[in-house]
Amino acid sequence: MNHLNSMEPGPRPVTPPGPDVSRRSGRAHKAILAATRELVAEVGYQRLTIEGIASAAGVGKQTIYRWWRSKAAILFDAVLDANSQEDGSVELPNTGDVEADLRLVLRESVAAMVDPDNDRLQRAITAEIQTDLAVAGELVRRLLRPQLDATQARIAAGIRDGQVDGSVDPGMVAELLFGPVFHRWLLRTGDLDDAFADGVLDLVLTGIRPR
Amino acid sequence: MNHLNSMEPGPRPVTPPGPDVSRRSGRAHKAILAATRELVAEVGYQRLTIEGIASAAGVGKQTIYRWWRSKAAILFDAVLDANSQEDGSVELPNTGDVEADLRLVLRESVAAMVDPDNDRLQRAITAEIQTDLAVAGELVRRLLRPQLDATQARIAAGIRDGQVDGSVDPGMVAELLFGPVFHRWLLRTGDLDDAFADGVLDLVLTGIRPR
CATH class of the missing domain: 1.10.357.10 (Tetracycline Repressor, domain 2)
Structure with a gap:
């Protein structure tokens, strides 16, 4: 999972993160990024709203604001999430040719x-x-x-x-x-x-x- | 002078264009494009307004709306005006090398x-x-x-x-x-x-x- 660390400190559960909390948290995070991608494809970036993302992801607006400070920051993570490996690394094939x-x-x-x-x-x-x-x-x-x-x-x-x-x-x-x-x-x-x-x-x- | 013909029919003087009118008209047109370039460089596109362009160019807002339908259309003509030859043609040098x-x-x-x-x-x-x-x-x-x-x-x-x-x-x-x-x-x-x-x-x- 990619997160815009330098702009936003990342997930900050308000309760100590037991296994259930962090699992729920991870699901919500993924759902928000997926909803952002779907909404941008559907309505375009200009008409994308935090409210719309929250509604499509089935979370409250506050959940989104806990992790991202702006529409641009969510969009950016959504792009990274869709394009990178889990660990952020990229490797090209080497077949010898x-x-x-x-x-x-x-x-x-x-x-x-x-x-x-x-x-x-x-x-x-x-x-x-x-x-x-x-x-x-x-x-x-x-x-x-x-x-x-x-x-x-x-x-x-x-x-x-x-x-x-x-x-x-x-x-x-x-x-x-x-x-x-x-x-x-x-x-x-x-x-x-x-x-x-x-x-x-x-x-x-x-x-x-x-x- | 470049003009976004396909989006906007171009200068439409409300009086028959005598020599003085079209000369004034041409000056105003040039001034608007120059003001747009200066303002974008100064405040950025997002904070660019028709009011700001009119004020910087010394014309009324109606003069701008007579020729362009939107901020994007003016910006586009401003870019073309700064980058193209008068007649729109482009030719590369041919020194033989x-x-x-x-x-x-x-x-x-x-x-x-x-x-x-x-x-x-x-x-x-x-x-x-x-x-x-x-x-x-x-x-x-x-x-x-x-x-x-x-x-x-x-x-x-x-x-x-x-x-x-x-x-x-x-x-x-x-x-x-x-x-x-x-x-x-x-x-x-x-x-x-x-x-x-x-x-x-x-x-x-x-x-x-x-x-």
Whole structure:
């Protein structure tokens, strides 16, 4: 479970947390995040309200305010909760074939981005981070950076295996792969599908100089 | 002067437009767009109001409502007005050296994005287009697409000159160049400077396969 630690100290049960209390607490927390995701997909972020989330999650408004200080903070946790591993770690497959592994990851990213529910959720958070620098920093630190770092690590392994040129900066390659996909998704410049993901990867592999 | 034609029919003088009227009209139009850019940089988009723009531009609110239906529509014209040529066309330099020309263009894009005033303006419009699909479509059609098309044309010329491999899709290359720059700017994943622009270009030129 992800929680916006730096903005909010996290669950603070008012009674000592016996097993039942913390189990109920965990269920309520999950229900609130799930309700937030469903409501954003349904009505959009602008019409999302704390009251609406409380009602959909079957909890009182005070339960929400115990854990989050704002609509943006809940949204952010809802996005993280839907996109991260339980322990927050991200690891890319390593089948020994860097091209195949990166192709799979890029295609999976595209599939996740075009999923209609996820699309609305991600657009809401993207709009939010343009004005809220604290949320923007958290998003990068807790969601994007782990994904970029995992990709970077896979590319570094590709260098060790002799499948990627030793002179390239693995971190820059990670942004070269995800940047165009993000650009096309956010700005809707064209179709975002497997063909685009494959085209990006092929260009990054071979470059554009005459061969 | 750019105007959001598809959303709003444009200047509609209530009196027949003699030379003086249209000159005054043009000045007021320019003043409103300039005031919008200054106010967004100063107070942000969320606190921008039609009243504030009218006051800063020295016009009445009715003058603004004669030309634009919403705050988003003014913002959009203000962005276009600051970024486009008078006639809306965009053309990349062609010195005969595709690498040098693309390097210049990428560095100029980076410089424009990190300019503090422009940064706030662009972030406001980026947030806005996440929820307003009409504005998003106009932004792509009238601002991004011409830039991408001009880059694509320069790359196609590079293919004709034998400086770019004939098998690549020039449109995809354009997004491969601007995508990572946009990703880094929007998500603030790292330093956005000439070194990053150069690194992106170098990777796109040579690819990551072992050489």
